[in-house]
Amino acid sequence: MKRLIQYIVATLLSACSMSCIEEDNFENSPIGNFDALWNIIDQRYCFFSYSEKEFGLDWNNIYHKYRPLIEKSNTGLEQFDIMGNMLRELRDGHVNLTSEYGTTFYWDWKLNHPINFSDSIQRNYLGANFRVNSGIQYTILPDSNAYAYVGSFASNFGNGNISAMMMSISKCRGLILDIRENGGGMLTSAEELASHFTKEKIHTGYIQHKTGTGHNDLSTPEAIHLEPSDGSIWLRPVVVLTNRGVYSSANYFVMLMRELPHVLILGDRTGGGSGLPLNSTLPNGWGVRFSACPILDRQGKITEFGIDPDTIVHITSEDWNRGHDTMIDAAGMLINRFYEQLENENKE
Numbered sequence: 115m116k117r118l119i120q121y122i123v124a125t126l127l128s129a130c131s132m133s134c135i136e137e138d139n140f141e142n143s144p145i146g147n148f149d150a151l152w153n154i155i156d157q158r159y160c161f162f163s164y165s166e167k168e169f170g171l172d173w174n175n176i177y178h179k180y181r182p183l184i185e186k187s188n189t190g191l192e193q194f195d196i197m198g199n200m201l202r203e204l205r206d207g208h209v210n211l212t213s214e215y216g217t218t219f220y221w222d223w224k225l226n227h228p229i230n231f232s233d234s235i236q237r238n239y240l241g242a243n244f245r246v247n248s249g250i251q252y253t254i255l256p257d258s259n260a261y262a263y264v265g266s267f268a269s270n271f272g273n274g275n276i277s278a279m280m281m282s283i284s285k286c287r288g289l290i291l292d293i294r295e296n297g298g299g300m301l302t303s304a305e306e307l308a309s310h311f312t313k314e315k316i317h318t319g320y321i322q323h324k325t326g327t328g329h330n331d332l333s334t335p336e337a338i339h340l341e342p343s344d345g346s347i348w349l350r351p352v353v354v355l356t357n358r359g360v361y362s363s364a365n366y367f368v369m370l371m372r373e374l375p376h377v378l379i380l381g382d383r384t385g386g387g388s389g390l391p392l393n394s395t396l397p398n399g400w401g402v403r404f405s406a407c408p409i410l411d412r413q414g415k416i417t418e419f420g421i422d423p424d425t426i427v428h429i430t431s432e433d434w435n436r437g438h439d440t441m442i443d444a445a446g447m448l449i450n451r452f453y454e455q456l457e458n459e460n461k462e
Contacts, residue, residue: 142397144193148184150396151197151211152177155204157327159404160389164416165204173329176203191215194400206418207361208391212401223385223420227358230382230429231294235439236263245282248275252283259446260286264307267299267363271306277345280310288351288449290442291371298362298387308370309343311352311377316340318370319417320410321390335410340370351452352377353445356423360384368421369411378448379423381441386420 140150156173165171180200187193194211198218201209211218239261244253248271252262260283283289320335354371356379365384371377389405396402411417425448429440 140397144184144187145181147193147396147398147400148181148197151402152181152200154394154396154402155201155209155404156329158324158392158394158406159204159209160322160324160332160406160408161204161206161416161418162329164408164418165206168419169205171203171205176200194218206389206405207385207387208389208403208405210401210403212403213399223387224358224361228382228428229359230357230441231359232429232434232439235429235434235437236292238437239439239442245279247279248272250276250279252279254283254286255290255446257446257450258286259288259290259449261290261292261442263292265293265296267296267301267303267307267367269303270300271303273306273343273345276307276310276343280346280348286350287453288353289348290353290355290445290449292355292442293360293364293367294355294357294381294441295359296361296364296367297359298364298366301363301366301390304363304367304370305340306343308340308367310346311348311371311374312340312342313347313349314342316373317412318373319412320414321407322410323407332408335414338409340373349376351449353448354379355441355445356381356384356421358382358385358420362387365417365421366409369409369417372421372424373412378425379421380425380427380445380448381423382426382428383420383422386418388417 140146162173180196183196184193187196194213194215198211201211201218202220205220205222207220207223209220239255240251240253244251249266249269250262250264252260255261316339317337318340319338321338322332322335325331325333354368354377356368360368365387368379368384372379388409390407391403392406394402409417427441427444433440
C-alpha cells in the first residue's frame with residue numbers, strides 16, 4: 115500500500131508539472147474551452163493505447179467530429195452536452211465533466227449488461243437479524259456458511275471492526291463475500307479488507323503513471339503487493355460474488371483477492387475502471403476528471419475493461435421469480451462441495 119501511495123504522489127507532482135500546458139494556453143470562449151478539454155485528455159489520459167486496441171478509438175477523429183458542433187452552439191448548456199458526449203467516446207466511467215449544469219457520466223459499462231443482483235432477494239438471505247459492522251452487512255446462513263455484503267468502499271474499514279466480524283463468524287465453514295453493485299471508493303479500504311485474507315505478503319499487480327504528454331508516455335510498471343493485516347486472518351474458503359456493477363476500487367479488490375489460493379471469484383465480469391483518476395479545470399471553471407494511472411494485474415494485463423470470474427454464474431429468471439439468488443446458492447454449494455471432497459480424501 116505504501117508503494118501505491120508513493121505512485122499517487124508522483125502522479126500528482128507530474129500532473130502539476132504539466133498543468134500550465136492546458137490552462138494557460140486557451141482563452142475562456144466556447145472554442146477555447148473545447149480545445150482545452152480535448153488537450154487535457156490528449157496529453158494526460160492514460161488508456162489511449164488500450165482503447166485503440168479495444169474498440170478502435172481515434173482521438174484526433176473525435177476532435178474533428180465535435181469541434182464543428184461547438185462552433186455552431188449557442189448556449190453554455192449546448193456546449194456542456196457536446197463536450198460531455200465527446201468524453202463518452204472514451205467509454206470510461208472515471209471520465210467526467212462537471213459544471214453548473216451537472217456532471218456527465220458514461221454508464222454503458224454497466225447498463226448494457228444483466229443486473230444479476232436484487233436487494234429484495236438479498237433480504238431473503240440476510241434475514242431480519244443480520245449485523246452491520248463498518249458498513250458490512252453479514253449473517254450466518256443455514257448451511258453454516260457466512261454471508262457478508264460490502265456495498266461500497268467509500269469509507270474506511272477499521273482493522274478492529276473487520277477482526278471482530280471475523281471472530282463472530284469464526285465457526286463458519288466458509289465465507290460468501292458479496293460485492294455486487296459496489297461502485298468503488300477508496301483503494302485503501304479495498305486493501306484493508308483484502309489484507310484480512312492472507313498471512314503473507316503477495317504480489318498482486320502493477321501500477322504506472324504518465325511521464326509525458328504522449329499517448330504512450332507511461333512509466334515502467336511498478337509492482338503492487340498486498341500485505342497481511344495484523345488483525346484476524348481468514349484462510350477458510352471464500353467465494354467473492356461479482357457483477358457488472360463492480361467498479362473502480364471494487365474492481366481493484368477483485369484483482370487482489372483472485373491471487374489468493376483459497377478464494378474463488380464467482381458471477382459476472384466486473385465493470386472495470388482500473389485507472390486512478392485525477393482532476394483539472396477548464397478556463398471557464400468547469401471541472402474535468404480523467405483516468406491517469408493504469409493498474410495492471412499480476413500477469414501485466416490491463417483491468418480497465420473488467421475482470422472475468424473464475425466461475426460464470428447468472429441469476430436465472432426462474433430463481434428471480436422464486437426469490438432465490440442463483441449466485442449465493444452456487445457459492446454455498448461450492449464451499450460445501452470443497453468440504454465433501456476434503457472428507458472423502460481424508461477417508462481414503
